[in-house]
Amino acid sequence: MSGADNNDAPTNVMPARYDIGPGMNKFVGEGGRLINAKGERFMEKYNPTLKERAGLRFLAFAFCLEAQQGNAPLFMDMTHLTPEQIRRLKDVLPLAMKMFESVGLVANERFTQPVEWMPMATLGRPGLVVNRRFEATLQGLFACGEACSPQAVPTGLASAATSGATAGKSAAEFACSGASPSLDEEQVKQLREEAYKPLQRSYGIEPDQILLAIQEAVIPYNVLLLRHGERMRRALQAVEDIRDNQLPMLRAYDPHYLRIAHEVRNLALVAELHLRMALARTESRVLLREDFPYEDNENWLKWVVARQDNGRVKLITRDVPLQSYPYQVERTKNLNHMWQLAQKLGIVNVEKGEIQWA
């Protein structure tokens, strides 16, 4: 952890229960309609012009509003698509369509029922601060894809490929440029012992248990997508409990589980970073807070940066270099435009500087 950047991150919506990230645009492009549990095409209300073609963060916000009004679960309805459109989807998104076919959601070149869809906060992730060579602030560390902060790599395969190519070249140049590193044998020994510890325990906690606990803490829509300080603090307490009481008990049966044990350790750290940075940002910008509903250009034209400090997370802020931007931003503080929309639709009121649900 050399300096992970901010919480102004992209969000996503995707089919629930299926690990399908890419494909949203294609499903919508073919005419997929988002409907709520009552069968209403809810995007007509939130964005009458673009409807499902609205931006992802706008869609994620609409999902949250619908859930908050008791209209979840939400679905992508594609039952009206023609066999020709289904064939086109199969050409472009073969794996996703195979998944749907395997559970009977697609049969005889038709969707048999609407597919449950949900917003994902897990993609709104922090990431390493990198320069244009994709070099992190720790010398010799390079990052690409979604390991970078969203400013460097928003999301998607294209930017993963281009950032990967550049990072790889930069790392190779770095490796060729200096003298061979000198190893601290004592440190190597300590790191090795730490890495293999879960394998040596004869009893302990399975990585699966910790993975589930992390997901239960951060995946609900009203933790990191629709934010409130109180809820995020509760989630942070759960993650800190995992960090302090469960991670030290991690057990791995073999090298396969050892890899998963290290993954859940990393996930717990990312969840902690995500929550701490989200709590630090006391405004509503890309993602919305009920307790701070204003977009605050007086105080918050800055990034939140996390750094390691004696094994714990330390947060600092860094100003966005607005002086180098061709257009200047007005230093004002207004109710975030998405909260304005919710207010106009009679879903929320603003009282004493906080959101109240109507």
Next chain:
Amino acid sequence: MGIRHIDVRLCNGCNICVDICPLDVLRLDGITRKAYIAYLRDCQSCFLCQSECPQDAIRCVAVHERRMVKAW
């Protein structure tokens, strides 16, 4: 669930499925040279093994063995 079946009569031991699995679910038996499902719980139902198997020996179902936490 996820990956549900590898037909050992069709498997030719090419190792493609083992190499391509992003979650280290599959192994090749050192003696029989046939692929087998070693870590079912970790399958994410990505269908890559089924799609890439040159013998069409693998069948997957998009239902996870692990409980998936939902947003609501």
